[in-house]
Amino acid sequence: RFIRDMFSILDPSRVHKLAMVYFARFVTKQGKHWNDRDSKITGLRCSWETTKLRLNAVTLFVRFPEFMKINAPLMESLKAWPAGSSADSTRRFYSHVFEKINRLRLNEFTSGEGPMSKVDIPIPPMKSHWLAEICVDICIFATGHAEQNIQYRASSLLFELFWRHSQQGRANGNISVVASVFLPFLPKILSHVNYLSTLPAKGQLRKDIIPCALFILQSAPVGLVKALWRKLAKRAEGKTQQADSDDRFGGISGSGAGYKELNAAIHLSTAAHVEIDDEPDIYDMLGLLNLALTTVEYEGNMMQIEETDEVENESDENPTWRREFLLSVDSRADNDRGRFSSVSIQRGNEALNTADKQSTQNSRRWYAHDCSMIIINVCRQIVRETLGMLRPSFSSSDEADEVDASYPGVSGSRSMSDIFLQQTSFSHSYDENNSDDENSTNKKESQQQRRIRERQLESLAFSVTDTIIFVRAVTSVYLHTLTMKQSDVAIAKTLTAAVEIVKIFGIKVFLTAVGETLQHWMRVTLEHCGARRADVRVEGSEFLNLLLRLTWEAYGSFFRIRLPLLAVQTEVMERIVAMSATKYIIEQRRLGLDPVLMSNESAEASLTPLWRTIDRLHNQSASRNLSFKSALSRLAVLMKRLFKAYLAAHALEIVSRTQGGSDNVPKTNAYVQRMRVSVHRIVSNAAAFSKMFLGNQATSYLCSVQNEAVEDSFVKAADVYSSTELPSHRVAWLRKLADFHRTRGRFAEEATCRCYIYHTYQEAAKQHEHIWSSSPYLPWASSSDGSHPYGGVAELEPDNASVVSGRLGETSTSFRKIFYRAADSVRVRSGDWGVGGGGKYLFFGVTLKSEFDSVSPWYSHSEMEEHMVAEAELSGDLYLRAGIVESSRYAWSLATNFYSETFNYARLAYVYRRLAIVVTSQVPVIDTSNQLDMSSPIGRFYKVYFHGGAPDDLLRTQGSEGF
Numbered sequence: 001r002f003i004r005d006m007f008s009i010l011d012p013s014r015v016h017k018l019a020m021v022y023f024a025r026f027v028t029k030q031g032k033h034w035n036d037r038d039s040k041i042t043g044l045r046c047s048w049e050t051t052k053l054r055l056n057a058v059t060l061f062v063r064f065p066e067f068m069k070i071n072a073p074l075m076e077s078l079k080a081w082p083a084g085s086s087a088d089s090t091r092r093f094y095s096h097v098f099e100k101i102n103r104l105r106l107n108e109f110t111s112g113e114g115p116m117s118k119v120d121i122p123i124p125p126m127k128s129h130w131l132a133e134i135c136v137d138i139c140i141f142a143t144g145h146a147e148q149n150i151q152y153r154a155s156s157l158l159f160e161l162f163w164r165h166s167q168q169g170r171a172n173g174n175i176s177v178v179a180s181v182f183l184p185f186l187p188k189i190l191s192h193v194n195y196l197s198t199l200p201a202k203g204q205l206r207k208d209i210i211p212c213a214l215f216i217l218q219s220a221p222v223g224l225v226k227a228l229w230r231k232l233a234k235r236a237e238g239k240t241q242q243a244d245s246d247d248r249f250g251g252i253s254g255s256g257a258g259y260k261e262l263n264a265a266i267h268l269s270t271a272a273h274v275e276i277d278d279e280p281d282i283y284d285m286l287g288l289l290n291l292a293l294t295t296v297e298y299e300g301n302m303m304q305i306e307e308t309d310e311v312e313n314e315s316d317e318n319p320t321w322r323r324e325f326l327l328s329v330d331s332r333a334d335n336d337r338g339r340f341s342s343v344s345i346q347r348g349n350e351a352l353n354t355a356d357k358q359s360t361q362n363s364r365r366w367y368a369h370d371c372s373m374i375i376i377n378v379c380r381q382i383v384r385e386t387l388g389m390l391r392p393s394f395s396s397s398d399e400a401d402e403v404d405a406s407y408p409g410v411s412g413s414r415s416m417s418d419i420f421l422q423q424t425s426f427s428h429s430y431d432e433n434n435s436d437d438e439n440s441t442n443k444k445e446s447q448q449q450r451r452i453r454e455r456q457l458e459s460l461a462f463s464v465t466d467t468i469i470f471v472r473a474v475t476s477v478y479l480h481t482l483t484m485k486q487s488d489v490a491i492a493k494t495l496t497a498a499v500e501i502v503k504i505f506g507i508k509v510f511l512t513a514v515g516e517t518l519q520h521w522m523r524v525t526l527e528h529c530g531a532r533r534a535d536v537r538v539e540g541s542e543f544l545n546l547l548l549r550l551t552w553e554a555y556g557s558f559f560r561i562r563l564p565l566l567a568v569q570t571e572v573m574e575r576i577v578a579m580s581a582t583k584y585i586i587e588q589r590r591l592g593l594d595p596v597l598m599s600n601e602s603a604e605a606s607l608t609p610l611w612r613t614i615d616r617l618h619n620q621s622a623s624r625n626l627s628f629k630s631a632l633s634r635l636a637v638l639m640k641r642l643f644k645a646y647l648a649a650h651a652l653e654i655v656s657r658t659q660g661g662s663d664n665v666p667k668t669n670a671y672v673q674r675m676r677v678s679v680h681r682i683v684s685n686a687a688a689f690s691k692m693f694l695g696n697q698a699t700s701y702l703c704s705v706q707n708e709a710v711e712d713s714f715v716k717a718a719d720v721y722s723s724t725e726l727p728s729h730r731v732a733w734l735r736k737l738a739d740f741h742r743t744r745g746r747f748a749e750e751a752t753c754r755c756y757i758y759h760t761y762q763e764a765a766k767q768h769e770h771i772w773s774s775s776p777y778l779p780w781a782s783s784s785d786g787s788h789p790y791g792g793v794a795e796l797e798p799d800n801a802s803v804v805s806g807r808l809g810e811t812s813t814s815f816r817k818i819f820y821r822a823a824d825s826v827r828v829r830s831g832d833w834g835v836g837g838g839g840k841y842l843f844f845g846v847t848l849k850s851e852f853d854s855v856s857p858w859y860s861h862s863e864m865e866e867h868m869v870a871e872a873e874l875s876g877d878l879y880l881r882a883g884i885v886e887s888s889r890y891a892w893s894l895a896t897n898f899y900s901e902t903f904n905y906a907r908l909a910y911v912y913r914r915l916a917i918v919v920t921s922q923v924p925v926i927d928t929s930n931q932l933d934m935s936s937p938i939g940r941f942y943k944v945y946f947h948g949g950a951p952d953d954l955l956r957t958q959g960s961e962g963f
Contacts, residue, residue: 006018012070012126013125013126016126016130017123019131019134020109020123020124020130021123022057023054023057023109023110023134024109024120024121024123026050026053026054027108027109027110027121048145048146048147048150051142051145051150052150054138054142055138055139055142055150055153055154055157058134058135058138058139058157059157061131061135062135062157062160062161062164063160063164067131067132067165068165068168068178068181070131071128071129071130071131071132071181072128072129073128073129073177073178073180073181074097074100074101074104074128074129074180074181075097075176075177075180075221076174076177077128078097081093082094090223091223091226091227091230093223094221094223094224094226094227095227095230095231097223097224097227098183098224098227098228098231101129101180101183101184101224102184102187104127104128104129104130104133104184105133105137105184106124106130106133106134106137107137108121109121109134109137110134110137110138110141129181129184132181132182133184135157135161136158136161136182136184136185136188137188138154139154139155139157139158139161140154140158140185140188140189140192141154142154143155143158143192143205143209144192144195151205152204152205155204155205155208155209156204156208158208158209158212159208159209159211159212162182162211162212162215163211165178165181166178166179166215166219169219175219176219176220176221178219179215179216179218179219179220179221180220180221180224182212182215182216182220183216183220183224183225183228185212185213185216186213186216186217186228186285187228187232187280189209189212189213189288190232190280190284190285190288191280193280193284193287193288193291193844196209196288196291197287197291197844201291201294201295201297202295202299206291206295207295210291210292210295210296211296211371213288213292214292214296214371214374214375217374217375217378218374222381225378225381226381226385229282229285229381229382229385229386230385230389232280232281232282232284232285233281233282233382233385233386233389233460233470234389234460235279235280235281235282236281236282236283236466236470237460237461237462237466238461238463238466239281239283239466240463240465240466240469241463241465245465245469247849249283249469249472249473249842250472250515250842250849250850250851250852250853251515251849251850251852251853251854252465252468252469252512252515252852252853282382282386282470282473283469283470283473283843285382286379286382286473286474286476286477286843287473287843287844288844289375289378289379289477290476290477290480290843290844290845291844292371292375293372293375293477293480293481293484294480294844296367296368296371296372297368297484297485298364298365298367298368298484298485298486299318299321299364300361300485321360321364322360324360325360325363325364325367326360326363327358327359327360327363328358328359328360328361328362328363329357329358365487368485368486368487369486369487369489369490372481372484372486372487372490373489373490373493375477375481376477376478376481376490376493376494376497377493379474379477379478379497380497380500382474383474383497383500383501383504386460386470387504389459389460390459390460390462390467467505467509468509468512468513469513471501471505471509471510471513472513472514472515472842472843472852473843474501475498475501475510475513475514476842476843476845476846476847477843477845478494478497478498478501479517479520479521479524479845479846479847480845480846481494482494482495482524482525482528483524483779483780483846488533488535488536489535491528491536491539492535492536492539495528495536495539495540495542495543496539498543499542499543499546502546502547502550503546506550506554507547507550507551507553507554508554511551511560514852515851515852515853516775516851516852516853516854516855517847517851517852518560518561518564519564519567519568519774519775519777520777520846520847520851521564522561522564522565522567522568523568523571523572523777523780525540525543525544525547526540526544526565526568526569526572526610527540527572527575527576528540529541529544529609529610529613530572530573530576530607530609530610530613531609532606532609537609537613540613541613541616544613545617547561548561548617548632548635549623549628552625552628552631557631558631558632558635562635563725563726563772564774565635565639566638566639566642566720566721566726566729567726567729567774568774569639569642569643570642570645570646571777571780572610573607573610573642573643573646574646575780576606576607576610577603577606577607577650580598580602580603580606581597581598581603584598584602585597585598587671588669588671588672591671593669593670593671594669596668596669596671596672599654599679599690600647600650600651600654600690600693600694601679601680601683601690602675602679603647603650603690604647604683604686604687604688604689604690605678605679605682605683605686607643607646607647608682608683608685608686610643611640611643611686611687612686614636614639614640614643615636615640617632617633617635617636617639618632618633618636618637618640619633621633638720640687641713641716641717641719641720642717642720643687643689644687644689644713644716644717645713645714645716645717645733647689647690647693647713648689648693648709648710648713648714649714649736651690651693651694651705651710652693652705652710652740655694655704655705656743692706692709693705693706693709693710693713694706707744710740711737711740711741714733714736714737714740715737717733718730718733718734718737718756721733723759723760723762723763723764724763724764724767724770724771725771725772726772726773726774727760727761727763727764727771728773728859730760731757731760731761731867734753734756734757734760735753735757737753738750738753738754738757741753747878747879747881747882748878748879748882748884750878751874751875751876751878751879751882751884751887751891752875754871754872754874754875754878754891755871755872755875755891757867757868757871758868758869758871758872758875758891758894761864761865761867761868761871762868764864765861765864765865765868768861768864772855773855773859775851775855778846778847778848779846865898865902868898869894869895869898869899872891872892872894872895872898873891873892873895873911873914875891876888876889876890876891876892876894876895876914876918877914879891880917880918880921885918885921885922888918889915889918889919892911892914892915892918893915895907895911896908896911896912896915899911
């Protein structure tokens, strides 16, 4: 406090020396016999006490009104600004300023806990940003302390420092200058990104530190931030060539994405040796952005509404929210007054007035939206700056003409694939000896070489692998954003940024970068293609159309897109319907009404936007390529079949639940009656499948399903998949069809479905190692957003009505696994839980490292064979119950062949006994009331025929005719 108050009396340079001597005493021994032991007074360790003393000093300086004036910001002292200069001059200017700011660090005064230096530390002269550097370094170091109170105090001091001066900067109009003072905070916090990833996403440390980083990203001068991106990108050169690159960045699959074709050019180039260090790089920055997304994510209170039936508790919020955010009236209240003015909102005798209740919901939504927009804009800025380093543009056309045309960055019309297939740096294309060529007499060539040397520091020598990993890191942020609860503007901006990535780097680099996580991209893209808002739906449709069109141009087919798209479609439909059903109940509870479950027609109405997107793919393609339009039409037809089959399954579930006894009485309320007209209008303008399955009573709860229509839709859905492409999905629909026949008592049809399942497994088992299988999406599997509040299609389990003796226990939930929402069904591979490079998730995003380059089948080979023979046994028993003996013998013979080939004699004996029962079922039973049957030793149904010559005593007797 004394040193701080001396600024009002003495010259700042003299007080600077006093302050530096004070902080230096914490890190020098100077002959002291210092031991880090427990204090006799407080019981704490001595190093902990010194840390608290330093934080006390930082607290006084942070609250010093003249803090920014004492730091003398460097940006205020600059006189020559690059106004009106060329782009290259501006870049060099800001790079130079950034290096000057970076050299203002005072690490020797803040390093270590307790005395570290045995000699005196020389006091440097007063420089710009000196006090900000010391305060920030001490607080960052203390956030990793072992004591939690010290951690929270340090993080709160950081937040107070940034918040206080951001407010002063906005008031004084120099917020960019204030942010430039704290710009070195970003590289410093990148060194602690692995530590931040271990902290709770909504913990105090991350909620204090992440907003500080976002303030710098939003308010710092754009030129300085771009200079930081260029430096971090330069550090990333060659890091994918390390031995542990697969553990840190995930593997790269060489199948199906053109990676082998692109990677073959690596061996043709003579890349210079790149010195690799452990300093933070651009990948760490993108990982920090992923952590920021998780920290600033909007938290709703939907779960609280679902868990309680009391309307008074619906607006209960986390107590900390009311201390951190502003209160306001929910904007939905005014809309409800007009839409549902006639709806009686009462509980008992008291009317609830929910319109005047204030909450932090709007403030938290805006906060999450603003932070997400900052992160997306920063990602786009990083991509464009990295692209400028990969393809540097010259300031004038004259300079471009002077440079050798062999440099790949000159021709802006060439694609990124062409650039990556050749050397991408001046250090590769030019020999440094040419710049010092003593025999050169041409002044023009010397100027050219000088400009080339100046640009070498601003260009990137990314190999193909470096480029792919960079695209993977950027797309991880985009995928993370699309997965979270975001505003429509943020989602549309993210989809636009994803389109830029595909257009800049090409479809082959994009598909190689996302790898097997392409199925997750299809999930979020289809979800937004089925959004109710047109702004989001149009952007999602454009992104999907772009992927399909570029994939066709690159490969001549949709083979990279078709399988993931068809594999996840029903899962996305289930998620859309489940979220709509949840909102349907929440709205009724918020209005004080007894909730009514959503009908099948309402479910179809929620899926209508997705249907329209699929229909546009089918009938409204703008392409003039007839082959492309034909292939796109066939793909859309398959998607429509799955759409229809899902609605059939949903209708079947509603009917089965209604017939179960819980919903025998029709339920309705004012909200449902008001919405029924809108739902009917929406469905009438779409496919109207609900009427096909439930007739004219699609909105009623006492209805019967149309058996033929449901059966036909299930058969067509199973035919969408084949035995070698997604066999688990084909089996799931066939099992669903078999269960449907079982409920109707049709044993022959059920047995036929079981036989088809057997043959599907048989063909799939032959190519088990080459079959692609979809994997669950972890954010959706661990979230309840896509779960039906009353149990839905995805919760269907086959009952045991057709279980017979000798059949293996039916524990398969393959139809539910189409939707992949059960968290316990996620299989995590070894190596996904490493600490380095994002720990569990790659780049701290939402995907595991192993998901990029490897796919393990959902069923192992032994499981396929086990399910295969179980279906054969079940079909044999069902055929026998239907009276079709020959088919039953055929099914049991399939089981005998399998067990004989696997030498499973115990099961083989059991199957033979079952087969014997089938054979003996053809022997008629002797009628005891008939004397002829009782007296005849062989019965009346048998005759003996002799082939060849007959004995003399049998000639001209019964049975001898024809000899």
